[in-house]
Amino acid sequence: MTPLLVAQLVLTLVVFVALLSSAAAMVYVERKVAAFLQQRIGPYLVGPKGLLQPLADVVKLMFKEELRPRAADALLFGLAPIISATAAFAAFAVVPFGGETTLLGVLKEPLRLQVADVNVAVLVIFAIASMGVYGIVLAGWSSNSKYSLLGGLRSSAQMISYELAYGLSLAAVVMLAGSLSLREIVTNQSGYWFYVIPKWYIFLQPIGFLIYMTAGVAETNRAPFDFPEAEQELVAGYHTEYSSMSFALFFMAEYINMVTVSAVATSLYLGGWLGPFLPDWLGWLWFLLKVFLLLFFYVWMRWTLPRYRYDQLMEFGWKWLLPAAVINLIATAALVIWLG
Amino acid sequence: MVPLNYYLVLSGVLFSIGTAGVFLRRNLITVLLSVEIMLNAVNLTFVAAGRYHGTVDGQIITFFVMTVAAAEAAVGLALVIALFRHRETLSPDAYTSLKW
Amino acid sequence: MDVVSFYIFAAIAVLSSIGVIGQRNPMHSVMLLIVSFGGLAGLYILLDAPFTAVTQIIIYAGAIMVLFLFVVMLLNAHTEDDSLPAGLGPHALRFGALLSALLAVEVVWGLSRVGVTGFNSDPGAASAISSVAAIGQTLFTQYSFAFEVTSILILVSMVGAVIIAGSRTRGGR
Numbered sequence: 001m002t003p004l005l006v007a008q009l010v011l012t013l014v015v016f017v018a019l020l021s022s023a024a025a026m027v028y029v030e031r032k033v034a035a036f037l038q039q040r041i042g043p044y045l046v047g048p049k050g051l052l053q054p055l056a057d058v059v060k061l062m063f064k065e066e067l068r069p070r071a072a073d074a075l076l077f078g079l080a081p082i083i084s085a086t087a088a089f090a091a092f093a094v095v096p097f098g099g100e101t102t103l104l105g106v107l108k109e110p111l112r113l114q115v116a117d118v119n120v121a122v123l124v125i126f127a128i129a130s131m132g133v134y135g136i137v138l139a140g141w142s143s144n145s146k147y148s149l150l151g152g153l154r155s156s157a158q159m160i161s162y163e164l165a166y167g168l169s170l171a172a173v174v175m176l177a178g179s180l181s182l183r184e185i186v187t188n189q190s191g192y193w194f195y196v197i198p199k200w201y202i203f204l205q206p207i208g209f210l211i212y213m214t215a216g217v218a219e220t221n222r223a224p225f226d227f228p229e230a231e232q233e234l235v236a237g238y239h240t241e242y243s244s245m246s247f248a249l250f251f252m253a254e255y256i257n258m259v260t261v262s263a264v265a266t267s268l269y270l271g272g273w274l275g276p277f278l279p280d281w282l283g284w285l286w287f288l289l290k291v292f293l294l295l296f297f298y299v300w301m302r303w304t305l306p307r308y309r310y311d312q313l314m315e316f317g318w319k320w321l322l323p324a325a326v327i328n329l330i331a332t333a334a335l336v337i338w339l340g
Numbered sequence: 341m342v343p344l345n346y347y348l349v350l351s352g353v354l355f356s357i358g359t360a361g362v363f364l365r366r367n368l369i370t371v372l373l374s375v376e377i378m379l380n381a382v383n384l385t386f387v388a389a390g391r392y393h394g395t396v397d398g399q400i401i402t403f404f405v406m407t408v409a410a411a412e413a414a415v416g417l418a419l420v421i422a423l424f425r426h427r428e429t430l431s432p433d434a435y436t437s438l439k440w
Numbered sequence: 441m442d443v444v445s446f447y448i449f450a451a452i453a454v455l456s457s458i459g460v461i462g463q464r465n466p467m468h469s470v471m472l473l474i475v476s477f478g479g480l481a482g483l484y485i486l487l488d489a490p491f492t493a494v495t496q497i498i499i500y501a502g503a504i505m506v507l508f509l510f511v512v513m514l515l516n517a518h519t520e521d522d523s524l525p526a527g528l529g530p531h532a533l534r535f536g537a538l539l540s541a542l543l544a545v546e547v548v549w550g551l552s553r554v555g556v557t558g559f560n561s562d563p564g565a566a567s568a569i570s571s572v573a574a575i576g577q578t579l580f581t582q583y584s585f586a587f588e589v590t591s592i593l594i595l596v597s598m599v600g601a602v603i604i605a606g607s608r609t610r611g612g613r
Binding site for chain 3: 341342343344345346347348349350351352354355356357358359360361363364366367369370372373374376377380383384387388389390392393394396397398399400402403404406407408409410411412414415417418419420421422424430431
């Protein structure tokens with residue numbers, strides 16, 4: 001039980017709790033931002049400025065009755081939200097959110113601010129994103145209801161279609177950085193051009209960033225790609241038959257997937273924890289700022305843009321986004337070889 | 341570290357489990373799943389042998405086996421769908437018209 | 441520590457594979473096979489092959505099994521009757537089980553004739569094969585022809601799958 005091991009365990013716990021609170025915070029942020037975009041106030045009764053609203057929501061969800069349709073496959077019905085939530089949390093394990101720290105000299109070796117530093121981190125994120133499809137497919141199937149099945153099938157087909165563009169934009173960044181490890185990709189983005197512009201990959205790969213964010217929004221089933229769970233069309237899609245904590249798990253999984261996509265986007269394109277004025281071990285403040293910026297864009301997009309129809313959505317993914325990602329990859333490869 | 345024989349024995353056991361599935365199950369999809377188990381057992385042998393020799397060739401062959409398995413699963417399942425349209429059943433005992 | 445992890449992952453792989461061939465419902469078989477793939481991925485990590493482990497999850501558990509799930513859902517496979525036709529009787533099952541048990545015994549016996557061979561415990565060997573750069577180098581220089589042929593194979597299988605499973609009204613036979 002070296003001090004380093006204890007510190008790593010504590011760090012894992014801290015990250016877990018932080019993710020849980022970020023899901024709760026996102027509930028509040030979404031409702032407030034939606035309200036301001038629609039020129040109303042949003043939650044303001046519970047706690048000062050409505051800040052305790054997520055707490056009230058969680059308590060309400062916990063006290064609801066846990067239902068299950070009689071003809072539903074009990075094992076898969078219970079397993080689906082667990083798979084969704086587990087995949088959402090697991091993907092964040094390889095994201096670096098700060099430099100190394102020795103906790104002011106307490107530890108002999110520096111502790112990396114990351115739950116697991118894997119040298120194939122980019123692929124691990126991709127793998128866990130593919131596992132997240134199962135939660136939705138199983139939820140749609142095991143509910144034994146037509147809305148759920150349609151929503152589940154559409155949603156999973158959408159997710160596996162946009163995984164291609166997602167992976168290709170990741171491949172372009174890996175080509176620029178020369179490594180699959182997220183920590184190395186971030187450290188390759190340190191430094192400045194002309195002392196003013198930071199060497200982030202978003203300046204080298206603007207189209208790649210847009211492709212990644214679009215594919216990420218489609219992967220997390222958020223607007224404008226949320227047809228499979230649109231209220232007007234499909235009741236609630238694949239989580240129609242779920243109530244109480246299972247529904248809360250799906251809900252949480254969606255928000256944490258958003259956080260993970262934003263966190264990976266900041267590591268790949270926006271320089272992770274790098275920023276002026278702060279030392280490396282306080283870099284997690286910059287990281288939080290950048291992730292929050294991307295999450296704000298997520299919420300802004302949801303309440304501003306109309307929703308794609310399902311066939312338009314699939315056509316966009318296969319006929320526009322995938323060729324764009326391939327061309328981006330080829331252009332990046334050519335530039336890397338040409339400019340060395 | 342565990343000696344190489346353990347990995348090879350495990351791979352053999354997995355291969356025979358897959359074979360048992362192909363012999364014993366009367367459902368086309370489960371037969372295809374058993375074929376996938378066999379392919380995985382072979383992958384394990386390749387990776388273990390590659391690690392034994394200290395080369396990457398084992399992993400590269402595994403890469404090719406996975407790709408071929410994906411292609412084979414796609415075509416196999418397309419065949420299952422086409423067969424299902426004929427006889428409305430997934431049991432391989434319904435497709436015996438070529439038997440003498 | 442390594443030995444314990446080996447036994448744990450091996451147990452996961454073997455037990456879930458037995459579950460795959462034993463389960464009545466194909467949906468549960470598919471989920472158990474995914475668990476088996478997870479166990480195998482753990483074994484690959486023990487063998488210093490992290491790239492293969494992650495690729496296994498991405499390709500097998502993430503893509504091929506989703507395809508199987510879709511087909512199982514499409515064909516309503518869980519309502520299928522799984523019993524043998526009347527003419528064959530119980531001997532077919534016993535014969536099949538005997539053959540596969542025979543295969544297992546043969547393989548294990550054959551391997552026991554080889555002496556216990558340990559792995560190359562040089563740490564340089566482990567890092568040489570676990571780096572993705574080494575895999576990429578060899579893949580694109582020595583095996584480049586196989587790589588290109590594989591891409592054509594995937595294209596052919598895609599087109600073939602669409603034609604074979606395609607709907608009648610599209611002009612197919």
